[in-house]
Amino acid sequence: MPDRTDPSPPPRTELDQLRASDRIFHALLDNAPILISTKDLQGNITMANRHFDILDGYDPANFVGANVFELFPREIAEQLWRNDRTAALEKRAVQEEETVYHRDKTLHTYMTVKFPLLDDDGRVYATCAVSTDITDTKAAQFDSVTDELTGLKNRRYLNIRFGEEQKRARRDQRLLTLLLIDVDRFKEYNDSYGHPQGDQVLKAVADAMRRALNRPGDLCFRIGGDEFACLFASNNADESQALAERIRADVAARRIPHRGNPPDGHVSLSLGLAFVAPDATLSQQEIYEQADQALYRAKHKGRNTVSR
Numbered sequence: 001m002p003d004r005t006d007p008s009p010p011p012r013t014e015l016d017q018l019r020a021s022d023r024i025f026h027a028l029l030d031n032a033p034i035l036i037s038t039k040d041l042q043g044n045i046t047m048a049n050r051h052f053d054i055l056d057g058y059d060p061a062n063f064v065g066a067n068v069f070e071l072f073p074r075e076i077a078e079q080l081w082r083n084d085r086t087a088a089l090e091k092r093a094v095q096e097e098e099t100v101y102h103r104d105k106t107l108h109t110y111m112t113v114k115f116p117l118l119d120d121d122g123r124v125y126a127t128c129a130v131s132t133d134i135t136d137t138k139a140a141q142f143d144s145v146t147d148e149l150t151g152l153k154n155r156r157y158l159n160i161r162f163g164e165e166q167k168r169a170r171r172d173q174r175l176l177t178l179l180l181i182d183v184d185r186f187k188e189y190n191d192s193y194g195h196p197q198g199d200q201v202l203k204a205v206a207d208a209m210r211r212a213l214n215r216p217g218d219l220c221f222r223i224g225g226d227e228f229a230c231l232f233a234s235n236n237a238d239e240s241q242a243l244a245e246r247i248r249a250d251v252a253a254r255r256i257p258h259r260g261n262p263p264d265g266h267v268s269l270s271l272g273l274a275f276v277a278p279d280a281t282l283s284q285q286e287i288y289e290q291a292d293q294a295l296y297r298a299k300h301k302g303r304n305t306v307s308r
């Protein structure tokens with residue numbers, strides 16, 4: 001009769017343990033919703049997990065064993081290979097965004113980290129790439145700082161960028177300008193012409209802002225209903241005022257009828273400027289208040305005006 005009272009399982013051998021961890025490793029590779037692959041030091045793919053199935057043009061029969069330069073167009077392969085080489089040569093992790101098409105022909109952005117694999121002597125023999133799809137996260141980030149109607153950045157983004165722009169202007173010894181813009185008697189415009197038509201006016205204002213402020217580093221925002229702002233660096237206050245004047249003149253020249261906006265009877269803007277000298281130590285709140293007061297003066301001067 002076998003002894004059924006002995007509770008201890010047979011001792012596990014080293015091989016059993018290796019098999020167990022190998023099973024876990026393969027289950028992870030097969031089920032992880034991320035791309036995991038390895039390459040040798042010549043750029044040949046030595047392993048790719050099941051998730052690669054999601055990529056457009058992926059053929060499992062011809063992927064492992066092929067070289068990156070056979071699999072991807074030259075400039076993409078060069079970019080991929082450059083990161084592998086940096087990871088191998090500098091023995092460190094390299095992180096970069098990459099864009100690829102999925103099988104359903106949608107474009108996706110991945111954050112890829114590449115790192116070297118070391119042998120027992122600490123020598124690099126391969127590189128490993130792990131890529132996570134960040135498309136939705138990037139879209140959510142974009143949406144959270146973008147005004148849907150005009151495509152300009154929103155007030156939240158102005159608050160994020162203000163400090164950075166102040167530092168940059170100080171470094172470059174330039175004058176930082178905050179320009180506030182408000183559509184004149186916009187409530188009456190909506191009342192007369194309707195909200196959808198009002199939306200078209202807001203889009204026209206955004207268009208005029210983009211045309212006037214089109215240098216890299218110029219930032220345009222819609223910060224409220226009919227309130228807009230620009231943040232940009234210039235050489236002096238007159239140059240900033242000339243840019244504000246260009247926005248005012250652009251909208252005026254569109255001759256958009258607005259019967260509730262005397263004396264001209266067309267859509268117009270009031271604009272207020274505030275400046276931050278490179279050595280000034282004003283808070284964002286103080287600068288905003290200065291620009292707001294200038295805007296108030298423009299309204300009181302009869303609107304369709306730039307004040308500072």
Ligand SMILES: Nc1nc2c(ncn2[C@@H]2O[C@H](COP(=O)(O)OP(=O)(O)OP(=O)(O)O)[C@@H](O)[C@H]2O)c(=O)[nH]1
Pocket residue numbers: 149182183184185186187188190194195196197198199202224225226299
């Ligand atoms: N069409 C449209 N109107 C909006 C939007 N957001 C806010 N508004 C309207 O914009 C108007 C803003 O008007 P106010 O700030 O009171 O001032 P105003 O009529 O422009 O008068 P002044 O600034 O003194 O020239 C309000 O009637 C809001 O309803 C929007 O997204 N689309």
